[in-house]
Each structure stands twice: as C-alpha cells, then as structure tokens.
Amino acid sequence: MTCVANANTGLAFIHGTGKQTDARNDYWTSEFIDSVRQGLPNSNKYTVINCDFDQFMWNENASGCLAQGLTDFISAQGITELKLITHSNxxxxxxxxxxxxxxxxxxxxxxxxxxxxxxxAPSSAGTPLADAAIAGNSFETSLGWLLGYGSDAVKQQQVSWMSFYNQQWLFGTSGRPNLQSTFESVVGSDVDSAIWDGDSYCGGYQYQVALEVTQNWLDNCSDGFLNCSSQSAAGSVWFTDKSKSNGREPFSHQQSRRKCFGLDSLLRNRI
Incomplete structure (x- = not known):
C-alpha cells in the first residue's frame, strides 16, 4: 500500500473494548507503537486514541470520541491521507x-x-464468548480481564447482534456495500501456552493461558477470543498469522496488539 504523492500522511492507533486513558502504554505498549510508526514518511504524524469503547459503537463516548480525536488530529497536523490501525472491537x-x-x-x-x-483481529462478526459473558455463566469470571462484565460493548459483540448490525448498519461484509477505502484484517488462528515455549510469554504468559481455556469453546481456527471467520468477515484478509509471522507463530488475541513475532515490522512495512 503506497502513499499518494505529496500527501501528508498520518496514522491513528485505535484500541478495542474498554475505557482507555493511556492506550499507548496500557493497551498497545510504547515499543509496539514506536516501531510501527517508523513506516510513516514522517514518524511524528501519529495519534493514539483514548475513548470509552465499553459503549455501543454509535455512542458519543465511542464513535463520537473517536471522530473528535481523528478530527482534531487531521486539523492540527494538516493530514490529507489517514491510515488506521485498529484492534478487536x-x-x-x-x-x-x-x-x-x-x-x-x-x-x-x-x-x-x-x-x-x-x-x-477485528470482531467483525462477534464472538460466542460475548454471548456466554452476557448469559452470566462460567465465562464471566474468566473473561473479565478481556471483555469486562456485561457492558454495552460486550452486548454488541454477541453473534446475533453483530449479524443484525452487519445487515442493517455496517458496510464491508458479504452482501453489503463495500467500504470506500481499504479495510483489511490480520487474522489470529491459534493460541500457544506451553510453559516450556518461550514464544508463549510474548504479550504476557498469563493471558495465553486464559485464552487457551476460552479457545476450547471456539472453532479450531481462533485466537482464543474470536473465530477466524469473525476476524475475516469484513473487508479483505491481509494475512493469517502463520503465513507471515516469524517462526510461523500464531497471534493470540493478546499478541495481535503487541510486538510479537515480527507483527510490528509487517505493519511498519505495510503503511
């Protein structure tokens, strides 16, 4: 993907579910962001969004906050071409x-x-784990660190709810109008949590263990939170983890927002 000649290109990092006040450090990590943004013509032309994404997507504190953050960034930096990196919701x-x-x-x-x-790892078609969390069964405790408890964003990511939104309000999925710009996903297909495998510690070993548990209720192809089919439901698939990652390692849902297995280099070169 190349930049338009003479464009003033900017990049925004947009977090997933949760209310963030310091997404740079708490959600992405500085080492990830600072590596990826080197792919820009001017590496200082970037912003890290902090919003309340525990809300429904149309809520002023969610999409409204994102819209204001992007508007302010565009205005302050004179951005003419904007690229976005998002995660999950x-x-x-x-x-x-x-x-x-x-x-x-x-x-x-x-x-x-x-x-x-x-x-x-976009949750474009939702996740059965959101249904389970809303139902209040055993997932509620095990998913607290990942989803929160019963927020509107969790409700939104229920499979049937996302199917409705995709059919009625959102573009980019099968049978719906295309988005006006390129929307491509990186798909995580598995979780490794072997205690003897050093790769299992990238992004935090405890998270890989938790995602290994939740993966038991998902398809064989999943990142511990989302089925591959959900991650690939909107736009196009850029790649599925093992096809490009260092050592053909999978990206768990936690690792797909971290500097793991060359992901940062792949993003840096892509933008």
Missing part, C-alpha cells in the same frame, strides 16, 4: 463511522481522508 467502531456518513457532521471529512484501515 475498534474495527467495528471504525466501520460504524465509515458506513454512516450522514450520522454525524464530523464523519464525511474523516471518511474522505481515510485511505487504509488495518484491523488486527
């Missing part, structure tokens, strides 16, 4: 903006600037 909030230009007066200018979205 952040991809749904981005698609809400890109799919509903008349919903908010800030949206059209953002849509005109966005040229490329890379969605890391």
């Amino acid at each position: 952040g991809g749904n909030i981005v698609r809400w903006i890109l799919s509903n230009p008349t919903y908010d007066s800030r949206y059209p200018d953002i849509i005109s600037k966005v040229k490329h979205t890379i969605a890391l």
